[in-house]
Amino acid sequence: MGKFKAAAVQMRSGREPGRNVVDFEALVREAAGKGAHYVQTPEMTGAIIRDKADRAAAFAVEGKDAVVAAARRLAGDLGIYLHVGSTGILREDGKIANRAYLFAPDGSLAARYDKIHMFDVDLDNGESWRESATYEAGSEAAVADIGVARLGFGICYDVRFPQLFRAEALAGAEVLTAPAAFTRQTGQAHWHVLQRARAIENGAFMVSAAQGGLHEDGRETFGHSLIVDPWGRILAEADHDEPGVIVAEIDTALSAQARRKIPNLRNAREFGVANVAAPPALRGAAS
Numbered sequence: 021m022g023k024f025k026a027a028a029v030q031m032r033s034g035r036e037p038g039r040n041v042v043d044f045e046a047l048v049r050e051a052a053g054k055g056a057h058y059v060q061t062p063e064m065t066g067a068i069i070r071d072k073a074d075r076a077a078a079f080a081v082e083g084k085d086a087v088v089a090a091a092r093r094l095a096g097d098l099g100i101y102l103h104v105g106s107t108g109i110l111r112e113d114g115k116i117a118n119r120a121y122l123f124a125p126d127g128s129l130a131a132r133y134d135k136i137h138m139f140d141v142d143l144d145n146g147e148s149w150r151e152s153a154t155y156e157a158g159s160e161a162a163v164a165d166i167g168v169a170r171l172g173f174g175i176c177y178d179v180r181f182p183q184l185f186r187a188e189a190l191a192g193a194e195v196l197t198a199p200a201a202f203t204r205q206t207g208q209a210h211w212h213v214l215q216r217a218r219a220i221e222n223g224a225f226m227v228s229a230a231q232g233g234l235h236e237d238g239r240e241t242f243g244h245s246l247i248v249d250p251w252g253r254i255l256a257e258a259d260h261d262e263p264g265v266i267v268a269e270i271d272t273a274l275s276a277q278a279r280r281k282i283p284n285l286r287n288a289r290e291f292g293v294a295n296v297a298a299p300p301a302l303r304g305a306a307s
Contacts, residue, residue, distance in 0.1 A: 022168030023271045026195070027056035028229035028245040030258045030265070033068045034236040037078055040066055041086045043263065045094060052098040052267045058166060058270075059102050062229040062245070063118070063135075063176045063201040066107035070237035072154060079108040079116055088121060096127025101166045105199025105229050106135060106175050108155075115156040120173055120199070122164055130166070130240035133173035134158025137181050143205055151177070163191045169272050172224070179214045179228075182221060189222035189285060194250075194275035196224045200241075201231040204261075207242020212254075220252040223278035223285065225270055232261030250278035 029047045033040045044065055051059040066087040069075040082088055087107045091253030095102040104121040111117050118135040136159065138152040158227040161184055162173045172195065179185075179198040188196060196218060202211050207230075219226040225248065232243025243261030248254055255268035279285060297303075 022167045022275075023269060024057040025055045025267055026227050026247060026270045027051035027054060027059045027265055027267045028199075028247060028256070029059060029061045029228055030232050030243055030245040030261075031062050031065060031231055031263050032233045032235060032241075032261075033062075033064055033231060035067055035069045035074065035078070037066045037086050041090050041187070044087065046089055047263065047265055048094050048102060049098065051267065052100050054265065054267045056267055057100060057168065058171075058227075059100055060197060060199055060227055060229045061103070061105045062199045062231045063106045063233065064108065065104050068201065068231065068235045068237060068239065070239060075108065075154065076110075076116070079110045081110045081112070082119075085109060091121060091123050091127070092127050094127040095123035095125060099125040101125060101201070101226075103131070103171075103197065105197075111156065117158070118119075118151070118155045118175060119158075120175055122166075122171070123174075126168075131162050131164040131171075131173070131206060133175070134160075135175040135178060136161070136184065137177045139177040143203070144204065144288060145205070147203065149203075161187055161191075163188050163193045169195045169270065172196045174198040176202060181216060182218065185218045185222055185224075191220075191223055194224055194272040195270060196226050197234055198226065198228040199226055199230070202242045204240040204242050206245065211244055212246070213240055215246050215248050216252040216254070219248040219250055221284065223250045223282065224275055225249055225272075227270075231259070232258070232263070250275045
């Protein structure tokens with residue numbers, strides 16, 4: 021559909037939303053100053069807070085949220101598509117959503133997306149997370165038209181579920197996203213390969229802004245915000261965990277080209293799975 025500059029904003033959000041909004045605005049303005057038509061911030065842009073009670077007190081309903089208000093204003097002031105990778109939002113039912121927002125260049129709300137897959141894991145060295153204890157999972161994927169491209173949404177742990185990105189690619193998305201707060205442990209092991217895999221298997225760009233460094237609540241995130249092309253090549257990387265901005269040109273013709281070369285979206289087939297038991301003579305042989 022077209023060419024444009026995309027930017028990924030790397031942050032180190034703390035516990036205070038007001039201070040994070042100041043950092044958010046400065047970095048978004050920097051990205052726009054570099055010519056970006058589309059700017060993405062990381063997961064939990066508004067605040068990263070480990071304590072459940074403090075987290076609930078810091079989050080607000082959408083109409084009163086500081087990040088949402090600032091993003092709406094910035095998108096209009098700068099004439100950009102501004103994608104808040106996610107922020108914690110108090111829903112009308114009292115539950116909390118890990119929610120992404122996309123604002124259009126006129127400041128209007130173009131799309132919302134609630135993170136579908138909850139990060140409930142037990143890692144090495146006693147590191148354990150239960151996102152579902154705080155957040156209500158979303159149930160609907162989203163693809164939005166940004167004029168020069170169609171954009172598919174994901175958030176952090178979603179990147180480990182290729183079916184989500186495949187569905188968005190089949191719905192027309194040429195640019196896929198996974199803004200994140202990847203832990204240092206999982207980021208060192210899997211961040212780059214997961215981003216490149218989602219790009220390659222869907223013939224799509226991946227734009228993923230990240231949180232990075234040691235946060236006020238004690239957690240460490242990996243950083244290394246990435247922009248990857250449909251052939252799996254890294255176009256831009258924040259090769260560190262410090263706050264900053266990366267920018268790369270997106271040409272959606274490259275997505276169409278990759279999908280013509282390897283038309284796996286079109287060649288996919290339905291199939292069943294045969295669960296074959298061992299022959300009777302071999303059962304128990306390995307015990």
